[in-house]
Amino acid sequence: MKHSAIVFLALMAAAPLSTPLWAHHSFAAEYDSNKPLNLKGAVTKIEWENPHVYFYIDVKDDTGKVVNWAFEMGAPTVIQRNGWTRNSMKIGDIVIVEGSQAKSGKPHGNARSVTMASTGKKLGAGSSEGQTYQEQ
Amino acid sequence: MRSRSLIACVATTTLALLLSLPVSSAQAPAGGGQAGARGARGAGRGAAQPVAPSKPTPHWPDGRVNLSQAPGVKGFWNVAGGSPIGKGGTGLPTNLTLEEVPFQDWARALYAYRQTRGGLDDPHSRCQPAGGMRFFTVPNGMEFIDQPELSRIFIIDGENRDWRRIAMEPGRKHPSEDLLNPSYFGDSIGRWEGETLVVDTVGYNEKFWFIRGGLPHTRFMHLIERFTRTDFDTLKYEVTIDDKGAYTRPWSGGWNIKWQYTNYDGSPGGEIHEYFCIDNERDSADFALQ
Numbered sequence: 001m002k003h004s005a006i007v008f009l010a011l012m013a014a015a016p017l018s019t020p021l022w023a024h025h026s027f028a029a030e031y032d033s034n035k036p037l038n039l040k041g042a043v044t045k046i047e048w049e050n051p052h053v054y055f056y057i058d059v060k061d062d063t064g065k066v067v068n069w070a071f072e073m074g075a076p077t078v079i080q081r082n083g084w085t086r087n088s089m090k091i092g093d094i095v096i097v098e099g100s101q102a103k104s105g106k107p108h109g110n111a112r113s114v115t116m117a118s119t120g121k122k123l124g125a126g127s128s129e130g131q132t133y134q135e136q
Numbered sequence: 137m138r139s140r141s142l143i144a145c146v147a148t149t150t151l152a153l154l155l156s157l158p159v160s161s162a163q164a165p166a167g168g169g170q171a172g173a174r175g176a177r178g179a180g181r182g183a184a185q186p187v188a189p190s191k192p193t194p195h196w197p198d199g200r201v202n203l204s205q206a207p208g209v210k211g212f213w214n215v216a217g218g219s220p221i222g223k224g225g226t227g228l229p230t231n232l233t234l235e236e237v238p239f240q241d242w243a244r245a246l247y248a249y250r251q252t253r254g255g256l257d258d259p260h261s262r263c264q265p266a267g268g269m270r271f272f273t274v275p276n277g278m279e280f281i282d283q284p285e286l287s288r289i290f291i292i293d294g295e296n297r298d299w300r301r302i303a304m305e306p307g308r309k310h311p312s313e314d315l316l317n318p319s320y321f322g323d324s325i326g327r328w329e330g331e332t333l334v335v336d337t338v339g340y341n342e343k344f345w346f347i348r349g350g351l352p353h354t355r356f357m358h359l360i361e362r363f364t365r366t367d368f369d370t371l372k373y374e375v376t377i378d379d380k381g382a383y384t385r386p387w388s389g390g391w392n393i394k395w396q397y398t399n400y401d402g403s404p405g406g407e408i409h410e411y412f413c414i415d416n417e418r419d420s421a422d423f424a425l426q
Binding site for chain 1: 253254255256258260261263274276399400401402403409410411412413415416417418419422423425426
């Protein structure tokens with residue numbers, strides 16, 4: 001039992017680092033690695049669906065204006081391998097999101113990781129960033 | 137100093153566990169043993185790393201190769217990328233390099249252009265079917281359903297719940313060109329050559345990219361695919377691309393596909409899940425802004 005618990009903890013610790021991905025579209029088609037994001041806000045909506053889980057957070061900018069940002073993650077079964085469940089994030093939770101913004105310039109990003117502000121727990125978001133688009 | 141040693145010890149132990157103990161007893165599928173050892177959490181999308189020698193290739197009672205589940209062992213083929221070119225990753229050692237692909241000039245130019253676009257124009261990114269050999273690269277699991285009494289084999293894919301039908305009637309011919317409606321998966325005729333299933337397919341449309349990255353093809357594309365289960369855990373996929381519209385000669389490549397004993401997310405089960413790309417497809421609206 002103790003042994004299983006150690007194995008489980010070890011796997012969970014490494015999971016966010018260990019997910020090779022094949023998104024249904026390339027990262028480069030939609031997002032810009034040169035537009036890094038690190039945003040904190042309250043979750044307003046969660047779409048736990050294929051091909052990508054989406055969630056939305058309200059973020060205050062420097063002037064106090066609230067902007068609703070959309071974030072893409074991997075497919076449900078992909079991020080489940082990183083320790084997510086459909087109940088990991090709830091409406092109203094405060095989260096810190098690291099990722100990259102869409103090339104469109106809209107308040108839309110690809111999440112690389114999500115940290116729960118209340119617990120400090122950080123989960124990988126199944127990003128395809130860094131993946132090449134050639135066949136090899 | 138003591139705490140640093142403790143941290144180093146814990147880190148080393150964790151790494152050792154990650155490399156050598158990939159599964160808890162709760163995740164072992166029915167039958168356990170070797171199967172359990174490969175059913176680790178995180179063994180989905182290309183991450184499967186066998187830690188013990190595979191069981192031998194399974195066969196049906198009549199001697200045919202079993203390309204699917206075997207009694208008492210759950211699972212599916214974990215298609216997770218793959219390419220007919222390049223020798224890295226799951227690619228076969230006999231694969232061509234990109235430079236060796238016998239492109240016609242227009243096809244080489246189109247491929248280069250598609251690369252500059254970073255996949256923006258890929259129909260699959262708009263949830264179009266993964267036609268041709270791409271069927272065996274998109275994730276979400278794949279299975280063979282062999283029905284010899286009906287002279288057919290179905291190959292089903294978790295990706296959009298697509299499927300291919302392989303006609304196995306001896307002497308079967310493709311429809312004549314005027315009756316062959318272009319499609320994503322074409323008209324497929326199969327036969328066994330010893331331990332290998334050989335599938336001949338024609339009748340493709342030009343509305344898909346047959347592989348991620350965008351190698352061009354035309355309506356003349358003719359694929360000869362060879363499926364060999366080299367051991368229980370490995371399916372060798374080889375394909376010859378014969379397309380007089382895009383290439384100067386037929387050429388071949390392939391990749392290995394690994395068996396997945398657990399569900400896709402690593403939990404026990406070994407079953408393909410539902411995945412419909414169109415369910416919440418929000419990317420194409422963003423593509424349109426570029």
